[in-house]
Each structure stands twice: as structure tokens, then as C-alpha cells.
Amino acid sequence: MTQNNLEAYKKAIKQQYDTEKTGLYSSLLLQPSRANLRKLCVERLKENQSQDDATTFKVFFGFEFGEGNLNRLKSETDRFRALENFLKNTTDCNAIEAINLIALLVDYTPRPFLKFAKHFSGNEAAPFNTTPENTVESKAEDFPATVPQTKKRKLMYGILGVTGLFSIGYTAKDVAFPEKECMQWQKDHYELIDCSSSAQQAFAGFSDIIPIDHNEMMLRRVIPTDTTVFFKNGEPQIWYCKINQKIECFNTHGTHPETGKALRPITKYIIEKYGLGK
Structure with missing residues (x-):
């Protein structure tokens, strides 16, 4: 991205x-x-x-x-x-x-964003020249509220016009629509992010940048309150991991985004022992 x-x-x-x-x-x-x-x-x-x-x-x-x-x-x-x-x-x-x-x-x-990007990157019919004399300025009207098939070429030129102004040493398509999409854990959720090493340096101090996993993208850290639903029809709705003697809760199963430990389904014992939701 x-x-x-x-x-x-x-x-x-x-x-x-x-x-x-x-x-x-x-x-x-x-x-x-x-x-x-x-x-x-x-x-x-x-x-x-x-x-x-x-x-x-x-x-x-x-x-x-x-x-x-x-x-x-x-x-x-x-x-x-x-x-x-x-x-x-x-x-x-x-x-x-x-x-x-x-x-x-x-x-x-x-929509969502990935479909937006793929919608335009999928149009390979038109040649693209991003030398300064051939770039075009991207305007708001280049991105209409609806995207008729007949306007896809105009939309693509609008996007590539912007990237052409800022990219040196890369093709416009590589900059505007990178082949790989990655994600990074940021505080309590994953965000889509550029896979490039420069992006990794820009976010130094955050978790590693990893290839996108749509299932993992749904993971969010949860802070239990007195309205948190821990069980529904007897099935756990919260998963947890014990880190430094503290319980960290999440909205779905998977692995802890920072330690890689497998998340476990919540139990009444854990809720009572650690006073979750109080």
C-alpha cells in the first residue's frame, strides 16, 4: 500500500x-x-x-x-x-x-480498499509513461463516486500522475500498486502497510511488518468491561494470552501479535481469577 x-x-x-x-x-x-x-x-x-x-x-x-x-x-x-x-x-x-x-x-x-487498488491495477491495456513531460496532475474529479468501466483509463492516469511526481527509480505501477501487501500490529489492531524496508524503518519500534493475512487482520485487542460478552450460547467470544503475569484479551482466535503465542479461549476460571470485566 x-x-x-x-x-x-x-x-x-x-x-x-x-x-x-x-x-x-x-x-x-x-x-x-x-x-x-x-x-x-x-x-x-x-x-x-x-x-x-x-x-x-x-x-x-x-x-x-x-x-x-x-x-x-x-x-x-x-x-x-x-x-x-x-x-x-x-x-x-x-x-x-x-x-x-x-x-x-x-x-x-x-470497496474495501484492496478492491479499490486492484480495480485500477488490473487495467493493463493502456501504456503508461511517467516521464515529467507526460505526467498528469491528479484531481479530485479523477476519482468519481462511482467507477464506470469507460472511465477506468482516466482514473488510472490520475493515480499514476501523482506517483510519477514522487517516484524515482521505480515504475509508476510498482509505486502505485505494489504487488505485495503487508500488515503491522499497531497498539491494538493490524494496519495495512507498505512492504518495503523503508516503511519498516519508518515504523521503528512497532511490531514486524508481515505479509497480509485476512484472517489475522480481524484480530483486535480488547479491554474487558462490565458489558463485555465473554460467552454466547456457551461458546467463548474472547481469547486471551498471559504476558508477564497479566492477561491480554482479544476478539478472536489466533496468535499474539507481539509474542507469537497461541491465544486461548477465555474460561470462567480466568475471568474470576484475574477479575476481568470489573
């Missing part, structure tokens, strides 16, 4: 927002408060059976969308703060899982 790809994705989403806020859900989007965005999220997912959107929701919130989790979602209303600020142009946002959720809210396609 390059920053240029992400910026193009965000531009396209904001343009779609300008269209959608006067559409069917204008009452929720004209004033994109956290509560309104939460309501819109429910409506979008009720009318959409996309597995990608279901995954986007689970990656962001740490639990699956469903009628049984609506009250749980309501308690997470403050998580929409970053989305609200992004749409109001108050602050920027670079967290992929948050941007993907915004794309869902404004019904931008193609």
Missing part, C-alpha cells in the same frame, strides 16, 4: 459523500453525528448482504453485525467519532478499517 493509493481512496469516498448526503439517507448524512452514523451503519448492513461489508464491520468493532448485537453496537457509538470528524473535514483519518467503514456508510464502490 502507498500513501498515494490511500489518498485517492479517501478523495473518492468524500466525493461520494457529497452525493449521498442529498440522497435517500440525507437526514443522517447532512449532520453526520456519531449517533446518526451508527443508525446509518445498521441500515446499510441490513440492506446489504456483502461478505466484504460484514468483514469490514467485524474488523472495526471486533464483533459480528446482527440483531443480537445492536445494543452492543449502541454502546460503541463513540467509535464513530473518527468517522464523523473525517466527513466533517475536522481531522484526517489513515486507519484502513475506519476508511473502509466510511466507504460502506456512503455506499462508495469499489
